[in-house]
Amino acid sequence: xxxxxxxxxxxxxxxxxxxxxxxxxxxxxxxxxxxxxxxxxxxxxxxxxxxxxxxxxxxxxxxxxxxxxxxxxxxxxxxxxxxxxxxxxxxxxxxxxxxxxxxxxxxxxxxxxxxxxxxxxxxxxxxxxxxxxxxxxxxxxxxxxxxxxxxxxxxxxxxxxxxxxxxxxxxxxxxxxxxxxxxxxxxxxxxxxxxxxxxxxxxxxxxxxxxxxxxxxxxxxxxxxxxxxxxxxxxxxxxxxxxxxxxxxxxxxxxxxxxxxxxxxxxxxxxxxxxxxxxxxxxxxxxxxxxxxxxxxxxxxxxxxxxxxxxxxxxxxxxxxxxxxxxxxxxxxxxxxxxx
Numbered sequence: 001x002x003x004x005x006x007x008x009x010x011x012x013x014x015x016x017x018x019x020x021x022x023x024x025x026x027x028x029x030x031x032x033x034x035x036x037x038x039x040x041x042x043x044x045x046x047x048x049x050x051x052x053x054x055x056x057x058x059x060x061x062x063x064x065x066x067x068x069x070x071x072x073x074x075x076x077x078x079x080x081x082x083x084x085x086x087x088x089x090x091x092x093x094x095x096x097x098x099x100x101x102x103x104x105x106x107x108x109x110x111x112x113x114x115x116x117x118x119x120x121x122x123x124x125x126x127x128x129x130x131x132x133x134x135x136x137x138x139x140x141x142x143x144x145x146x147x148x149x150x151x152x153x154x155x156x157x158x159x160x161x162x163x164x165x166x167x168x169x170x171x172x173x174x175x176x177x178x179x180x181x182x183x184x185x186x187x188x189x190x191x192x193x194x195x196x197x198x199x200x201x202x203x204x205x206x207x208x209x210x211x212x213x214x215x216x217x218x219x220x221x222x223x224x225x226x227x228x229x230x231x232x233x234x235x236x237x238x239x240x241x242x243x244x245x246x247x248x249x250x251x252x253x254x255x256x257x258x259x260x261x262x263x264x265x266x267x268x269x270x271x272x273x274x275x276x277x278x279x280x281x282x283x284x285x286x287x288x289x290x291x292x293x294x295x296x297x298x299x300x301x302x303x304x305x306x307x308x309x310x311x312x313x314x315x316x317x318x319x320x321x322x323x324x325x326x327x328x329x330x331x332x333x334x335x336x337x338x339x340x
Contacts, residue, residue, distance in 0.1 A: 002070040003066075004027065004029070004071050004073065005029050005031065009041075009043075011176075012041075013117060014037070014075035015037070016218075018042075024224075029066045030043075031049050031050075033076075035078075036178055053099075063109050070111070070113075078094045080142065080184040082183065082269055083184070084140050086320060087319060092145055095142065099116070103156055103162075106162060107162055113163040113165060113225075113226040114164045115222060117222065118147070118235075119170070120239075121142050121146060122146050123138070124136070125273070131280070132236065132281055153166065165225045165231050168238065170240075170277060172239065174297060175300065176304075180312060186246070186249065187212065191253060195305065195306075200261065200263050201265075202250065203268055203269045203271070205265065206265070208245065209243040211243045212249065212294055214294075217291050217292055218238055225286075234281075236281055237279050238282055240292075241291060242276075252294060256295075267327050
């Protein structure tokens with residue numbers, strides 16, 4: 001049995017990874033600052049520690065009090081690509097500085113492998129399907145932050161010998177996703193809007209494409225990664241193969257709620273139009289089950305969402321730059337200020 005550290009363990013992907021590890025009999029220290037996660041997401045059989053990895057002294061105490069850790073799984077992040085243009089400082093503190101603090105302590109404490117969830121945001125506008133041999137061209141601060149940590153992990157390996165495994169998930173959805181966040185997780189946003197009796201909001205004409213990935217097809221591979229020798233010091237795309245338009249998604253979500261879709265189209269925001277990946281590399285190293293069809297995954301998530309009910313949308317009102325802020329978001333920020 002290994003003692004393992006999982007950050008972001010009250011969040012979406014992190015809670016599922018922690019759960020997989022606990023079910024496999026490992027001793028899991030689950031860390032989260034609860035800024036975007038929920039206590040009810042913490043799986044049974046783990047030790048929960050409320051902590052913020054953006055503070056180096058806090059991370060140092062975490063390793064001293066709960067270590068030593070054989071492996072570190074770093075899933076804590078603020079993953080809002082579109083919003084990251086307007087919260088650069090917050091983005092880099094949470095997604096780069098926090099990662100560096102964990103990596104420093106991992107090196108000092110001889111952690112054997114650092115598992116990091118990056119994102120396909122590192123590719124930017126690139127040829128599709130995107131594959132790992134492409135030169136990353138991130139177009140937003142979130143993607144830049146993730147790629148910076150990827151590069152730093154490789155540099156740390158060369159200098160200090162710490163092994164790493166990088167995953168680039170894309171458009172992951174499913175149970176425990178934060179449906180209250182207005183700036184990320186489009187499927188969760190749609191479902192929460194339906195429960196509130198609101199139209200689903202789509203930026204642009206809805207023809208942009210993504211390959212939406214069900215959580216049960218992603219978390220197990222991340223959990224088992226450091227136990228697979230061939231995965232060491234490699235970077236993997238992980239997720240679904242088949243791209244769908246956002247308009248397709250609208251109809252699938254509406255069907256899961258037995259309703260006719262009602263949509264409000266908003267002005268397009270600056271984002272990558274088409275993003276989906278090749279998964280040849282990960283299938284050559286991992287034994288993966290066949291991906292869950294989107295209609296089935298959405299139905300499972302919809303059943304869970306119905307069971308928890310609507311959640312009050314959470315706003316992010318600490319915008320650092322509001323120039324060219326998307327219309328739908330601007331209206332919501334204004335309403336927050338009016339209600340103070």
